[in-house]
Amino acid sequence: MSTPAIQIDDLTKVYKVGETAVHALRGISYKVESGEFLAIMGPSGSGKSTLMNIIGCLDRPTTGQYLLEGEEVSTFDRDKLARIRNQKIGFVFQTFNLLPRTSALENAELPLLYSSHINSKQRRELALKALESVGLKDRAHHKTNQLSGGEQQRIAIARALLNSPSLILADEPTGNLDTKTSAEIMEIFTRLNEDKKITLVMVTHEPDIACYAKKRIYMRDGKIIREEKGREGCEDQAR
Amino acid sequence: MNILRTSRVALRALGRNKMRSFLTALGIIIGVGAVISMVSIGEGAKRGVEDRFASMGTNLLFVSPGSRSSHGVHSGSGGFNTLKPEDATAIETQCDAVKYTSPSASTRAQVVYGNKNWSTSIQGTGAMYPEVRNWELDQGTYFDEGHVRTAAKVCVLGSEVKKSLFEGEDAIGKIIRVKAIPFRVIGVFKSKGESGGWFNRDDMMTVPYTTVMKRLTGQEYISSIDISAVSSARTKEAQTQIEELMRVRHKIAPGAEDDFQVRNMSEIAEGAAQATQIMTILLGSIASISLLVGGIGIMNIMLVSVTERIREIGIRMAVGARQKDILLQFLTEAIVLSVLGGLIGVFFGIGLSKILHYIKIFSEFKTTVSPSSIIMAFAFSASVGIFFGFYPARKASRLDPIEALRYE
Numbered sequence: 001m002s003t004p005a006i007q008i009d010d011l012t013k014v015y016k017v018g019e020t021a022v023h024a025l026r027g028i029s030y031k032v033e034s035g036e037f038l039a040i041m042g043p044s045g046s047g048k049s050t051l052m053n054i055i056g057c058l059d060r061p062t063t064g065q066y067l068l069e070g071e072e073v074s075t076f077d078r079d080k081l082a083r084i085r086n087q088k089i090g091f092v093f094q095t096f097n098l099l100p101r102t103s104a105l106e107n108a109e110l111p112l113l114y115s116s117h118i119n120s121k122q123r124r125e126l127a128l129k130a131l132e133s134v135g136l137k138d139r140a141h142h143k144t145n146q147l148s149g150g151e152q153q154r155i156a157i158a159r160a161l162l163n164s165p166s167l168i169l170a171d172e173p174t175g176n177l178d179t180k181t182s183a184e185i186m187e188i189f190t191r192l193n194e195d196k197k198i199t200l201v202m203v204t205h206e207p208d209i210a211c212y213a214k215k216r217i218y219m220r221d222g223k224i225i226r227e228e229k230g231r232e233g234c235e236d237q238a239r
Numbered sequence: 240m241n242i243l244r245t246s247r248v249a250l251r252a253l254g255r256n257k258m259r260s261f262l263t264a265l266g267i268i269i270g271v272g273a274v275i276s277m278v279s280i281g282e283g284a285k286r287g288v289e290d291r292f293a294s295m296g297t298n299l300l301f302v303s304p305g306s307r308s309s310h311g312v313h314s315g316s317g318g319f320n321t322l323k324p325e326d327a328t329a330i331e332t333q334c335d336a337v338k339y340t341s342p343s344a345s346t347r348a349q350v351v352y353g354n355k356n357w358s359t360s361i362q363g364t365g366a367m368y369p370e371v372r373n374w375e376l377d378q379g380t381y382f383d384e385g386h387v388r389t390a391a392k393v394c395v396l397g398s399e400v401k402k403s404l405f406e407g408e409d410a411i412g413k414i415i416r417v418k419a420i421p422f423r424v425i426g427v428f429k430s431k432g433e434s435g436g437w438f439n440r441d442d443m444m445t446v447p448y449t450t451v452m453k454r455l456t457g458q459e460y461i462s463s464i465d466i467s468a469v470s471s472a473r474t475k476e477a478q479t480q481i482e483e484l485m486r487v488r489h490k491i492a493p494g495a496e497d498d499f500q501v502r503n504m505s506e507i508a509e510g511a512a513q514a515t516q517i518m519t520i521l522l523g524s525i526a527s528i529s530l531l532v533g534g535i536g537i538m539n540i541m542l543v544s545v546t547e548r549i550r551e552i553g554i555r556m557a558v559g560a561r562q563k564d565i566l567l568q569f570l571t572e573a574i575v576l577s578v579l580g581g582l583i584g585v586f587f588g589i590g591l592s593k594i595l596h597y598i599k600i601f602s603e604f605k606t607t608v609s610p611s612s613i614i615m616a617f618a619f620s621a622s623v624g625i626f627f628g629f630y631p632a633r634k635a636s637r638l639d640p641i642e643a644l645r646y647e
């Protein structure tokens with residue numbers, strides 16, 4: 001079998017707030033194979049975002065091991081982590097996190113600004129192609145604040161796709177969207193996962209959204225308490 | 240990220256807030272403009288002084304009483320009254336590097352013509368004064384040795400005096416009164432074209448030095464001797480010859496202090512130029528303060544900008560910007576602001592110094608914008624950008640990506 005996309009072993013994360021220590025993660029071990037689509041669920045404060053940040057190389061665990069495509073990244077310094085984020089990971093956030101007063105195109109090409117060997121013409125082409133793949137080519141020159149939430153999230157997906165990452169992480173990507181727009185976004189994710197074989201990890205509170213994923217894990221108090229596969233637990237969902 | 244890409248990102252960011260960027264740059268514009276125009280005034284003054292001295296002739300020497308010694312206390316009473324007209328004659332005849340001499344004795348007095356009067360400087364000179372001082376006559380003739388010998392009551396007017404007393408009227412042959420003594424005007428000097436009260440050589444008149452001594456002041460000694468060397472190249476030689484001769488004539492023992500001093504024009508010009516140099520430095524430093532204030536303005540705005548854009552910084556970090564990239568981005572913004580400000584400031588400064596030239600009190604000096612002051616102001620403004628931009632930029636680059644992304 002090939003190396004798993006993500007392999008974490010006994011991961012803990014402790015936040016120190018003044019005198020007290022907050023145990024956000026209490027020993028998490030899990031493995032995500034390349035090309036999988038995983039949803040993480042659980043009550044608020046259970047440590048989902050904390051886990052996502054570590055998987056996304058935005059943060060480092062307090063203890064434990066994290067192998068990203070076989071590479072031990074939990075010991076990397078800031079700049080090395082930035083490199084990994086740039087080359088291997090695409091992020092999609094609940095609040096879109098686009099640059100305000102900036103065109104869709106400029107937002108989409110942002111990751112390429114920080115990777116060398118690409119000139120501005122190639123950068124534009126790649127950004128336009130990514131916008132096209134999320135159906136927003138005609139909005140390329142619109143400023144982000146002139147776009148709807150769904151459109152903004154699609155630009156964020158285009159941006160996440162730009163460096164052809166092997167892993168896309170989405171923290172509540174549909175949290176700020178209505179049902180119809182959420183479905184559109186999930187269609188895009190499903191397509192990326194099935195056609196391009198991109199590994200997808202998504203946090204969500206909504207069971208119907210979670211059912212787009214082929215695997216679901218449930219967290220509580222910084223631990224994984226349950227795992228579901230396929231349509232298990234989705235029988236009552238409309239799809 | 241390479242420099243070109245970084246500056247483009249910086250320009251775009253600054254363009255998003257044009258008014259603020261302009262106001263921030265304005266501090267630098269004014270600072271650089273002030274430095275350049277102030278230094279140009281100083282340089283102009285220096286150039287003006289140098290030109291003025293050069294026009295007096297670089298082969299000019301002066302002998303004056305009193306020693307050169309730095310303690311400057313002169314022994315005996317009347318320590319200053321040591322020069323006699325005979326010294327001048329001796330110098331002219333015995334020093335072969337000397338061409339002409341003109342003894343000098345001067346006073347100030349009221350000059351009256353008809354119902355007009357004018358207070359001016361009355362210079363007693365020898366007959367060779369115009370040659371020594373490199374000064375031409377506009378009308379009439381200068382007085383000759385005969386006039387000097389007889390202490391004749393004749394005078395030559397500076398153009399300003401002529402204008403004040405006679406206006407358009409012809410002055411030659413007219414009688415004017417100085418201390419109730421009638422003087423016949425026999426010549427008028429060509430104007431030196433100097434306006435204003437500062438060292439104005441058109442506001443004076445000359446009479447034979449003997450006339451000043453015998454008729455106006457009653458003094459027995461002359462106050463100095465103006466001397467021209469045969470050429471500029473032989474000025475130093477003339478100075479040595481004069482010193483040797485004077486020591487003999489005044490019976491000064493070897494090692495004893497001289498009771499006279501010989502100075503040449505270039506020495507005097509140097510001293511004056513040094514004084515204006517100090518003025519230039521002073522003006523420049525005062526103007527630099529405004530550049531400093533402009534720099535603080537940049538730092539202030541950059542700090543505000545970093546706080547406003549914490550979210551943006553988080554986004555950039557999330558997609559792979561390293562600390563170095565963020566640092567460079569904000570530093571570049573500060574540098575672009577200050578360099579653009581500096582560039583506009585250079586033109587502003589050049590314009591300002593041109594305008595200052597038309598303002599009366601500065602009109603004497605041609606303001607000259609030197610390339611060195613431009614380069615200096617520009618380099619200074621760029622370093623202001625780097626210096627004051629660094630702290631906010633470092634602050635931005637040290638943000639934690641997650642906290643920056645969550646920042647409301």
Ligand SMILES: Nc1ncnc2c1ncn2[C@@H]1O[C@H](COP(=O)(O)OP(=O)(O)OP(=O)(O)O)[C@@H](O)[C@H]1O
Pocket residue numbers: 015016017022023024042043044045046047048049050051
């Ligand atoms: N920077 C921090 N400093 C201190 N405590 C933190 C920090 N970030 C998270 N925590 C704590 O860690 C725990 C897990 O937080 P996390 O954000 O991972 O929860 P979550 O599962 O994503 O919740 P939600 O569904 O509301 O987004 C919480 O108790 C939270 O208060």
Ligand SMILES: [Mg+2]
Pocket residue numbers: 048049050
């Ligand atoms: Mg969360």
